[in-house]
Amino acid sequence: MILASASPRRQELLAQIGIVPGAIDAADCDESPLDNELPLAHARRLAYEKARLVAARHPGAYVLGADTVVALGRRILPKAENADMVAACLKRLSGRRHKVLGGICLLGPEGRHWDRRVATTVTFKRLEPKETAAYAASGEGVGKAGGYAIQGRAAAFVSFLSGSYSNVVGLALHETYALLKGAGAI
Numbered sequence: 759m760i761l762a763s764a765s766p767r768r769q770e771l772l773a774q775i776g777i778v779p780g781a782i783d784a785a786d787c788d789e790s791p792l793d794n795e796l797p798l799a800h801a802r803r804l805a806y807e808k809a810r811l812v813a814a815r816h817p818g819a820y821v822l823g824a825d826t827v828v829a830l831g832r833r834i835l836p837k838a839e840n841a842d843m844v845a846a847c848l849k850r851l852s853g854r855r856h857k858v859l860g861g862i863c864l865l866g867p868e869g870r871h872w873d874r875r876v877a878t879t880v881t882f883k884r885l886e887p888k889e890t891a892a893y894a895a896s897g898e899g900v901g902k903a904g905g906y907a908i909q910g911r912a913a914a915f916v917s918f919l920s921g922s923y924s925n926v927v928g929l930a931l932h933e934t935y936a937l938l939k940g941a942g943a944i
Contacts, residue, residue: 828904
């Protein structure tokens with residue numbers, strides 16, 4: 759099985775359940791949302807697109823693609839590129855409930871395709887300006903969807919979570935395991 763992601767979090771999550779990919783091959787695709795694309799459809803499309811691009815380079819292999827999207831209603835929050843973007847995301851999330859949406863796609867050796875969509879509800883406490891500034895300055899949220907990493911310092915901001923915790927980290931383990939097992943990939 760090939761993992762179509764360079765995310766160390768996804769590799770660690772898979773290892774947590776005893777799955778070590780035969781190879782890691784990150785897909786390079788445009789992750790911009792399409793016009794009027796809803797967050798869950800966006801996560802699903804990107805997971806498929808990543809798997810499809812990598813499968814073309816590995817004929818005959820199972821290829822697992824995944825994507826994680828943080829959404830406030832219909833608005834997709836960006837993957838924070840710098841501390842200012844982290845702070846802007848946290849200001850939006852402060853005191854509010856949001857969804858973390860995971861798309862998982864497995865492409866099989868004969869071109870078969872399986873996918874799962876996962877939604878986790880997360881609520882942040884109301885953040886004080888100094889908490890937002892300190893987290894943004896830590897650098898932990900850079901490169902993360904929605905500008906935060908729940909497995910790190912941002913865990914202190916979470917007042918409520920319903921659904922898959924591992925989905926918020928980067929890959930819903932229960933759904934991924936069931937998908938791989940059902941397809942015969944493990």
